[in-house]
Amino acid sequence: MNALATDQLPVVVIGAGPTGLAAAAHLVERGIEPLVLETGPSAAGAVREWAHVRLFSAWGEVIDPAAEKLLAPTGWVRPDTTTYPTGGDWAEHYLQPLADVLGDKVRYGATVTGVARSGRDRLVDSGRDEQPFTVHVELAGAGEERITARAVIDASGTWSVPSPMGADGLPALGEKAAADHVSYRVPDLRDPAVRARYAGRRTAVIGSGASAFTALAHLADLAGDEPGTHAAWILRRGITGSTYGGGEADQLPARGALGLRARAAVEEGHASAVTGFRTQAVERDGEKLVLVAEDGRRLDGVDEVIVLTGFRPDLSFLSEIRLGLDERLQAPTELAPLIDPNVHSCGTVYPHGVNELSHPEQGVYLVGMKSYGRAPTFLAMTGYEQVRSVTAAIAGDREAAERVELTLPETGVCGGAGLFDDPDADQSGEGGGCCAAPATLRIGIGAPAAASGGC
Incomplete structure (x- = not known):
């Protein structure tokens, strides 16, 4: 097929979440036909799964x-x-209306199973x-x-592939057998x-990120109404000055407040921290589960x-594409050196675009939370800047593609080694998820509707 004929084809966007729909909007703006393929029956399927979680970015930062x-x-x-939307607010008042405007450029119930070069x-x-x-x-x-x-x-995000509890990155022995009492989402x-x-x-x-903070805050609230409710907070490292995030120094105030709520849950006795605990097995003891380090x-x-x-990226349907990924x-x-969680938080990531997102193919x-692979703390505004740059490159506007403009808020705890100062730290994020969920866009899935959560 010649170049002219190829240029008449649509750009396929996988996922009708925040970043995918933004990509479609930028393509339309440049006169390029997008085709968004969404597995679910409506837009923002992953975001809707954490509809009860409030983002810790305000509306002005997620549009x-x-x-x-x-x-x-x-x-x-x-x-x-x-104001700060919940995941449900985001989907109902922005993402679904955007998908509706795009009309037949968005197809639902469409699951991508493979991507390849035609005939190669x-x-x-x-x-x-x-x-x-x-x-x-x-x-x-x-x-x-x-x-x-x-x-x-x-x-397509990373929401569909949560990481297991095993400290070696694989399911703990007995984890699958205990599945009826194990959840990988903020309740x-x-x-x-x-x-x-x-x-x-x-x-x-189990976890040390915004999602864990949210769960601790949830359970602490529940303990006020239901005596006997208690959380054992499992940390793979010790408690340091950065364990609870940036607090009042965080330039995303709602994110800082979330860490302070987690601290309060511990100090008020609703949660007890168990440090340096790397789960190896889950055993049954009657009706109870016993975690073994x-x-x-x-x-x-x-x-x-x-x-x-x-969370982790699902790369299975990209097996015939030549990707350049950090090991x-x-x-x-x-992109990997710029987002390494041993060095950076979402507020210290250098603004980036098509140059950092390109592959040998x-x-x-890969954009949005999926571009971050296993790294946490992704911001919606980062995804929006990514797709602005990528769509400019597809349109042949190299100058615009390389003109990256974005300023991100600091966490207030970055310095030296950064937010995650232990290479073996539990780097749990948001998806959902920064901005979600994780979704699709990992919003550093944050807090229940009464608190704040995702970036």
């Missing part, structure tokens, strides 16, 4: 400028930029760069389809069934376990 231009003629009213598997060099992409899709109740695309923007205690699961019970919370320590029995140890973070090679980009 993309190009998207707002698309929405404005419809009579859409921009929410108060100083991963091994073949000859004529590779001249070929368009072929995107293999399974359609809900309607079989399969092959879509030809000029470029592919993968904004929504507004749901009576979920509330009953934790009320008056002892729960282990690598050093042989055994945690007193718990009724439930909430594992909030971060540790599974992030683009040029020209025309394919």
Whole structure:
């Protein structure tokens, strides 16, 4: 296929979450046809799974400028930029309206199962760069389809692949067998069934990021109404000055407040911290679960376990694409040093665009939370800047693509080695998730509706 014919093809965007929809808006702005493929039945499927969590970025920081231009003629009213939406608010008042404006440019019930160069598997060099992409899709109740695309923007996030509780990155021995009492999400205690699961019970919370803070805050609130509710907070490292985040020094005040709520949960006796505990096994003791550490320590029995140890990218459907990924973070090679959680928080990441997001396979980009691989603390505004740059490059506007403009708020705890000053620290993030969820966009999934959470 010649270059002119290829330019007439759509750009396939994988995922109708915050970053994916922003990518589509920027493509439309540049006169390029997007086709957004979303697994769920509506926009922002992952965000909706943490609808009860409040972001710790205000409305003014989670609306993309190009998207707002698309929405404005419809009579859409921009929410108060100083208030903090929940995931549900974000989906209902911004993301779904944006998807509705895009209309048939967004297809639901479309699960991407593979991406490749047309007629070329991963091994073949000859004529590779001249070929368009072929995107293999399974359609809900309607079989399969092959879509030809000029470029592919993968904004599918990491929400679907939570990390396990095992300290070696693999499931702990017995973790799968205990699945009926193990959750990998911040619980929504507004749901009576979920509330009953934790009320008056002892729960282990594994993780040290905003998601864990949120769960501790949730359970502390529940303890006020349901005596006997207690959390055992499992930390793979010790408690340091940065354990609870930036506090009042955080330039995202709601994020700092979330860490202070977690501290209060411990100080008020609703949670007890267990430090240096690296889970190796989960054992049954009657109706209780006993966590066993690598050093042989055994945690007193718990009724439930909430594992909030971060998320990972699903790279399975990109196996025929030549990606350049860092061996540790599974992030683009040029981006990885800028987001290494041993050095950076989301407020110290250097603004970046197409140069850091490119791969050996020209025309394919991982953006949003997926671009961060296993690194946490992703901000929505980072994703919006990424897709602005990437879409400019696809349009051939190299000057705009390389003109990266973004200022991020500091955490207040960065310095020296940064937020995560222990290479072995539990770097749990947001997805959902910064901005979510994680989603799709890891919003440093933060807090319940009564608190603040994602970036």
